[in-house]
Amino acid sequence: MSDDLTPEPPENLSAEPLSRAIGERYLTYALSTIMNRALPDARDGLKPVHRRILYAMRELRLAPNGAFRKSAKIAGDVMGNYHPHGDAAIYDAMARLAQDFAMRYPLVDGQGNFGNIDGDSPAASRYTEARLAEPGSALMDGLAEDSVEFRPNYDGTLTEPVVLPAAFPNLLCNGASGIAVGMATNIPPHNLHEVIDACLHLIKSPDARDDTLLNFVQGPDFPTGGVLVEDAETLREAYRTGRGSLRLRARWTQEDLGRGTWQVVVTEIPYQVQKSKLIERLAELIQLKKMPILADVRDESAEDVRIVLEPKTRSVDPAQMMAALFRASDLETRFGLNMNVLIDGRVPKVCSLKEVLRAFLDHRREVLLRRSQFRLGKIEARLEVLEGYIVAFLNLDRVIEIIRFDDDPKAGLIAENWGAATGYTLHLTEVQAEAILNMRLRALRKLEEIELRAERDALLEEQRGLVALVADEGLQWGRITEELREVRSQFGKSADGGMRRTEISAAANEQPVNLDAMIEREPVTVIVSKMGWIRAMKGHQPLEAEVKFRDGDGPFMAFHAETTDKLVLYGSNGRFYTLSANDLPGGRGLGEPVRLMVDLPNDAAIIDLFPWRxxxxxxxxxxxxxxxVVNAADIIAQTKSGKQVLNGHxxxxxxxxxxxxxxxxxxxxxxxxxxxxxxxxxxxxxxxxxxxxxxxxxxxxxxxxxxxxxxxxxxxxxxxxxxxxxxxxxxxxxxxxxxxxxxxxxxxx
Missing domain, CATH: 2.120.10.90 (DNA gyrase/topoisomerase IV, subunit A, C-terminal)
Incomplete structure (x- = not known):
């Protein structure tokens, strides 16, 4: 084929290496995920979807003291106007803002089924209703006063705020979590009263250290309560670096039932733990005999959490029992602190406690300056109108004459020299003339010189105060201090639910829990088949007794042991594996494959199995x-993969x-x-x-x-x-x- 027949590539196509093309496009996607989806802004503590939900609810006039609207309507407005994603994702995000077990200070007031601590999902959006909660409304105070930047929405038909004014440090108060590309964030909720106290101290002492701020912020304050078991040094290091692992436990009490019997009642569970799955796990420990000191678990919860744990015998130490349960279940969890946030909405950074508070305070100062400038503009415009009204009051008859007889009253009002009688020149501006012409006749009775001059003097006084405020940084921080104290009085310790819920307890020197010592000692007969199926029959049965096996299987070995014994399995691969006699399946069935209990390869045969001594x-x-010759201490394995002892077959x-x-x-x-x-x-x-x-x-x-x-x-x-x-x-x-x-x-x- 000749070169003349080779098709020319379209003009809008360009050639570039595949690696560069993919790299640039993936980088664009990664940045979009980091900035517009996963990481919260350090200033208002919100992700774009949450910010858009709150703003859309404000536009729908869903005030805290107003009526509720269907959640489907709210999600639809958010999706259609600001957030072009799935309505299910938007509704799930809004539902979380209304959950008092997920948010320390819920931003949305929900009516209907918005889910529960058991892990049940919220009802469909057509069945639930919502409005703004007081904290959510406080995040948008001053939004109409040009306090923040606005940007066009996704289709350019509307505008939306880049960030909310945020009357309180929502990032720390409600926390945040998210997974982006190559980074993640996980910030626990904190007590608003403590966080604002730290802000006030940072205003007084801008050079304060993170350690000093921890005198005010004790640590996380989870909505579900619990006990944080960490020492002061661990907390200091976590808040200084922005990273750390914090141990959170359930809160429990011992209830006396009389006659020496007792039970443990769990009243608070760790944050983000589903109560139903927690109880399933505890029941599984009982069923599999992995917690021999626990007899029963019951869920007696109503509005409050109440999980009842019954011991096997009254002689069990409750502290030891709970220590064992903390190790084996989600009654104790780890919260990975990772304060990775967007600084100024653009740069992701792992911040310390001081850096997060500083970002919020700097934002509040910028909001204050923008609101002050906006108010100064309004005052200036109003003063101009008031000066015109005063002129009109002093020359009311002439004003009426011009309006009645001039073909162009506006031009006549502007051309008239209203100061001729006093010997100086005074002309009305176009704005003043327009304001006089737009007055209704009924308003003429309100034109009283005293009232007009009083309003003017008040505005002039306010103007002088705002000018001084804009020029003096000390006055600005004083005003911010007053605003923060007002918010603290509204949502702090004196408010309903404002007291600290999570107890901070220093990590004690706990003794290691020996679960084997808690196993009740009973005789068993261990039976292993040729195909490697194992079971334990109660009591010491005759080893020669006939036992039923699966078709094609038969007896391999049997021996007497006790439930407290450790059993050692020796494979042809030279590895030793450790089993607990108490964990073996019962003798009523045909047993279970031992290869499911330990990682014995399929090509390795069982050579021997015996009680460890x-x-x-x-x-x-x-x-x-x-x-x-090998010592017994050298053949105990700590993991399912066993311990290699003999090299060779x-x-x-x-x-x-x-x-x-x-x-x-x-x-x-x-x-x-x-x-x-x-x-x-x-x-x-x-x-x-x-x-x-x-x-x-x-x-x-x-x-x-x-x-x-x-x-x-x-x-x-x-x-x-x-x-x-x-x-x-x-x-x-x-x-x-x-x-x-x-x-x-x-x-x-």
Whole structure:
């Protein structure tokens, strides 16, 4: 094909590397997510969706003392006018602003089902109604006085505020959380009274340190209460750096039921924990026998939280029981503090407590200056009109004459020299003439010189005060202090719900909880099948008793144990795994696969399973004939993945007893050597037990040389070889053929 036939690319297309094209577009998306969706503004503590919801409710005139409107109407207005996203997302955001268990100071007053602490979702938007709450209205005080910048909405037909005036530090008072691209934020709620006290101190002492501010802000104050278990140093470091992990616990009390019995009642649960899931978790701990000291859990909550926990016996220590539950459930949670916010609505930054308060105070100063300038403009315009009214009052007859007889009254009023009688020139401005012409006749009776001059003098006095305010930074901070004190009196400790709810408690030196010591000691019979299914039957049943297994499965091993025992499983991969006898499934069923309880690979077989005994020692050997002695303390695993002890393909694990070791190879040669020749190791390959020309190790055991070697013949009789001198030798020798009558499978058992 000739070059003339090659189509020319369209003019609006350009060629660029794919990596650059994708990088630039993803960066645009990331910045949009950070600035317009996920991170709150440090000034008003709101994300765009929340800001737009509050502004739309204000435009609908949903004042705190006004009527409610359907949530569907509010969400529709927000979506149509300001926030072109899904109405479900908008309604969910609005519903959260109305939830008193999610917001320390709810910004929306909801009527209907807006969800609950159990985790139930709000009712559909067509069933609920809402209006602004007092704190939400306070965030927009002065919005009509040009206190903040406005910008066009998404289609350019309306305008919306870039940020709200924010009469109080909403970022800290209500907190915020969000996940952006490459960053996240998580700020807990705080007590408004304490935060404003810190602001007032920062106004007096601009160089105050974060540590000093913590004398006022004790720590987070969650709407659901609870107990914050952290020491002062941890809190100082978290608020100084803007990052930290805070431990929050449920609040509980012990109720005496008489006759020595008692129960624990949980009255406050950690923030953002769903009560229904918490109770499900506690019930699961009881069902799986992972909390043997807990007998029952009940939810007796009505409007307040009331979770009742019954102990197994009256002898249980309630503090120990709660300490165990704190570890095993969401009765204790971690709140990851991450004060990542937008400074001036543009730059994301992890801020300290002082930086967040400073951003709010600087914003309040800018709002004050803008409102003052706006008011000065209004006063100037009103004074101009008042001067015209005074002229009209003093020359009322002439004004009426001009209006009645002039073809152009406005031009006549402007051209007239109203100061001729006093010997100086005085002309009305166009604004003054227009105001006089727009007066109704009934207003003429109100034109009294005293009232007009009084209003003028009052405005002049206010104007002088505002001019002085704009020029003096000290007066500005004084006015901001007065405004903050008014807000504190409205929403602080003296207001309903203004007292601190979360208790700050220093972390005590808690003793580690030993759950094993709380398990009730009972005998069990552990049964393992060939396919690796395990169960524990109550009591010590006869080990030879017939037990039912799955089709194609059969018995592998059975032994007696107790519920307080730790069971050690040894796999052919040389790893030891630890199980709790109390956690094994009951004997009524057919058990559960042991591979679901520990991470034993499918290609690794179970070699042995036995109760762990402190101080015991075990002989480990591989198929290649290497081995060593290991202490019981070195085979306990702390995780499901187990603990690697023997390097190689494991063959056996035998308890160490006596003074000699007997080995037999696949070639039926047997060797007896002193136990002292084997090293004691915690992990490794070991040393050579017996030398083989071909094949490997078949079995090994420990004996007392004086007692001889015993084995069981096929007929069930026990045979003893008392004199083992013929097979006695050094470790790693080849050995000699096994005695006559030794089992054909080359096994000692």
């Amino acid at each position: 402190e101080g015991a020692k075990y002989l480990l050997a591989s198929r290649a004939g290497d081995g060593f 494991a063959l056996l694990c035998r308890p160490v007893a006596g003074d000699h070791v007997v080995t037999v190879g696949e070639n039926r040669k047997m060797l007896v050597f002193a136990l002292s020749e084997l090293p004691e190791m915690s992990r490794g390959k070991g040393v050579r037990l017996q030398k083989f020309k071909d094949g490997g190790l078949s079995d090994a055991t420990c004996i007392t040389l004086a007692d001889g070697l015993r084995w069981q013949e096929s007929g069930g009789r026990t045979r003893t070889e008392a004199d083992l001198g013929e097979w006695l030798g050094k470790r790693a020798s080849a050995g000699r053929m096994a005695p006559r009558g030794f089992p054909r499978d080359n096994k000692f058992n």
